[in-house]
Amino acid sequence: MRDGRTRTQALRAFILAGTSLAALTAASAQQAAPRGASVQLDEISVESRGDGVPAGGPAGGALGVPGIENPRGPVAGYVATRSATATKTNTPLVETPQSITVIGRRQIDSQNAQTLTQATQYAAGTFSGSFGFDTRNTFIYLRGFNVSDYGIYRDGLQTLNYGFGYFNANTFGLERIEILRGPAAVLFGAGSPGGIVNQVSKRPTADPFGTVEIGGGSFGQKYAAFDFGGPADKEGHWFYRITGYGRNGGTQVDGAPDDSYSIAPSVTYRPDGATTLTVLTSVQRDNTAVTANFLPYIGTVRPQALGLRLPRSLNVGDARLNTYQRDQAFLGYEFEHIFNDTWAFRQNLRYSFGESFQDSNIGQLGYAFGDTTQTQLARYRFRDHARVNLFQVDNQAEARFSDGFFRHDLLMGLDYKDYRLTDNQASAFPASNLNILAPVYSGVETSPTPYLINSNAFQQLGIYLQDQIKLTDRLTLVLGGRLDFADNRVTDKLNNGFGNTGRSDTGPTYRTALIYNFENGLAPYVSYSTSFQPLIGTGRLSNTFKPEEGTQIEGGVKFEPPGQGYFVTLAGFDIRRKNVLTPDPVNTLFQVQLGEVRSTGFEAQVVASVFDGLDVAASYTIYGLTNERGGADIIGKVPVNVPENFANAYFDYTIPVGALRGFGFGGGVRYFGRSFADTANLYRVPDYVLFDAQVHYNWDRWRLAVTATNLADRRFVSSCQAFNSCFYGDARRVLASLSYKW
Known part of the structure; x- marks a missing residue:
């Protein structure tokens, strides 16, 4: 298996075998099932589990058993009860021995969260928007670690954001967002030890429905969206759904647009109660700019020489030379077939394509040399053209059985990904200085010179096994193991192959956990897990990176009293992350591996729908984050970019009866502790508090809502990556919306 070509041939054979099995089972099920037998087969599959859950785990699409939450379907209120991510x-x-947050459609709509960053701001252990106001990508830290590169998933498959080849999704097309904290490599083969964020797409439903929505607000933003679907035939075998979203307008940065358009058709075919095939597609077009300005510490966190602070609206690029454009598409399917009371097979497959172009002047250099008044911002020009092709397939066989002593839920899997990135990066040093008191934009700069033109090819094959063992009716032991084979090849096209490099890595990961479920809903648990993350690309000297490795010990308590409508999670953790990538101090356009970082902390979360009309989400997180190994100048220091404690609380109340029935209001408060702006921890970014609010009115099929984030319009720095790379957070954003449902 050391030869990359031999490994590729072998895993292609595995994939073809899995695909053939999916096709054969679908065909045989369709031939065996008489027309109209789907309802009866559904009932058989439910009874076969003995727990009210359809055999084979999650049902394809949003079609499921009435009265039982589908882990890929809607959440009733704020309190989810099931998940297929962990x-x-x-x-x-409450039977999952790991900390997880599920954000359902109702909570997303309540906050009118249009980005993944906005939708995850009230989750435990989650610091969203670490690079401030950024319309290009989602930046999220979990338990102190960046998960934006390898830890963002969609429908259980990785989106893989490396370099400048970003994928990003509008939240209107999502049914739920699931934040799994702690290593997940045993099942997914990738991701930070801090956890993963899985976006679950909207799927076809058994009942016909429709929604249209329009809205607009701050900075001239306007948007429109639609979502409709239901059965496509009288027999009840075909179902469809089409979701569309479009917005355009400005941003808090002068001259920077934020235009995005997407459409996502999906189809489910269910020939009988044992077989489901759901095809998921989406296309998205984004036109925006670099809004996460790399600004100096002096002038943002602290006043500059004249006692001034740089305005949040400052376009460090140029209204005529500041662009970021992206086209992306997803095409895939989820297949499931239930063979009998014991066995089920699932295959999830997707092809993803993305192409982006960025051209802008960037700060990151501080003030011009000799500028004692600190009014001339030094800049350089950066340009990038990236193209991504990503193929993934995940084959799963699940068996539920008893060995005579214990009950087992055994999962066996084989997954594979093939990632191709062509990346052309260029720069020009210096660009013209920008006078922060009287900006003058010429629109003309020195043409950038390429410094990196690489073709990256990354392949990974993983074999995994998990067993959820019921030692007693209340005590569950979870054992999992995985073996990954990864191959990373980089072709240096700039230097005619002189810098070609590559490496192959093999890594085992495992997890063991115990959870005990008391009758009153209390569930203490403990777990130990490891992670293995092969790294794509090269450093400044064309060197490949060693895989990241991590370990975590986690212990906690979950509490979900039956019928009470709330869920509490308390968790303590100790994570060690090795071979961590950080910006290269010689040239921050590249990265280096500086050793080991440790995160030890505690988090608490409660979600509740405590009585009719009231929903609540609140959390608190605190941890100690330190560099354990690396250069002498960073050992014992706290990494930059992320606060070590934060807390939040959000509520939404709708009056259920009386003359004001349908009128509702809500709001939230978010606190973020201090962080550091340099690796030596000499410069601090102060803590800050933000307030959100909303009012809404529902009548008949209509809903009118007004939401406001950062209600007091506080100017704050969300974090600093370095002394000359600080980022302003979101300004006040007010949106009004009107929707109609049928």
Whole structure:
């Protein structure tokens, strides 16, 4: 298996075998099932599990059993009860020995969160928007570690954001967002030890429905969206859904647009109660700019020489030379077939394509040399053209059985990804200085010179096994193991192959956990898990990177009293992350591996729908983050970019009866602790508090809502990557919306 070509041939054979099995089972099921037998087969599959859950775990699409939450379907209120992210099986959250947050459609709509960053701001252990106001990408830290590169998933498959080849999704097309904290490599083969964020797409439903929505607000933003679907035939075998979203307008940065358009058709075919095939597609076009300005510490966190602070609206690029454009498309399917009371097979497959272009003047250099008044911002020009092709397939076989002593939920899997990136990066040093008191934009700069033109080819094959063992009716032991084979090849096209390099890595990961479920809903648990993350690309000297490795010990308590409408999670953790990538101090356009970082902390979360009309989400997180190994100048220091404690609380109340029935209001408060702006921890970014609010009115099929984030319009720095790379957070954003449902 050391030869990359031999390994590729072998894994292609595995994939073809899995695809053939999917096709054969679908065909045989369709031939065996008489027309109109789907309802009866559904009932058989439910009874076969003995727990009210369809055999084979999560049902394809949003079609499921009435009265039982589908782990890929809607959440009733704010309190989800099931998830398929942590175990890849249909497991109740209170029986899952790992900390997880599920954000449903109702909470997303309540906050009118249009980006993944906005939608995850009230989750435990989650610091969203670490690079401030950025319309290009989503930046999220979990338990102190960046998960934006390898830790963002969609429908259980990685989106893989490396370099400048970003994928990003509008939240209107999502049914739920699931934040799994702690290593998940045993099942997914990738991701930071801090965790992963899985975006679950909207899927076809059994009942016909429709929604249209329009809105607009701050900075001239306007948007429109639609979502409709239901059965496509009288027999009840075909179902469809089409979701569309479009917005255009400005941003808090002068001259920077934020235009995005997407459409996502999906189809489910269910020939009988044992077989489901759901095809998921989406196309998205983005036109925006670099809004996460790399600004100096002096002039943002602290006043500059004249006692001034740089305005949040300052376009460090140029209204005529500041662009970021992206086209992306997803095409895939989820297949499931239930063979009998014991066995089920699932295959998830997707091809993803993305192409982006960025051209802008960037700060990051501080003030011009000799500028004692600190009014001339030094800049350089950066240009990038990236193209991404990503193929993934995940084959799963699940068996639920008893060995005579214990009950088992056994999951066996084989997954594979093939990632191709062509990346052309160029720069020009210096660009013209920008006078922060009287900006003058010429629109003409020195043409950038390429410094990196690489073709990256990354392949990974993983074999995994998990067993959820019921030692007693209340005590569950979870054992999991995985073996990954990764191959990373980089072709240096700038230097005619002189810098070609590559490496192959093999890495095992495992997890063991125990959870005990008391009758009153209390569930203490403990777990130990490891992670293995092969790294794509090269450093400044064309050197490849060693895989990241991590370990975590986690212990906690979950509490979900039956019928009470709330869910509490308390968790303590100790994570060690090795071979961590950080910006290269010689040239921050590249990265280096500086050793080991440790995160030890505690988090608490409660979500509740405590009585009719009231929903609540609140959390608190605190941890100690330190460099354990690396250069002498960073050992014992706190890494930059992320606060070590934060807290938040959000509520939404709708009056259920009386003359004001349908009128509602809500709001939230978010606190973020201090962070550091340099690796030596000499410069601090102060803590800050933000307030959000909303009012809404529902009548008949209509809903009118007004939401406001950062209600007091506080100017704050969300974090600093370095002394000359600080980022302003979101200004006040007010949106009004009107929707109609049928």
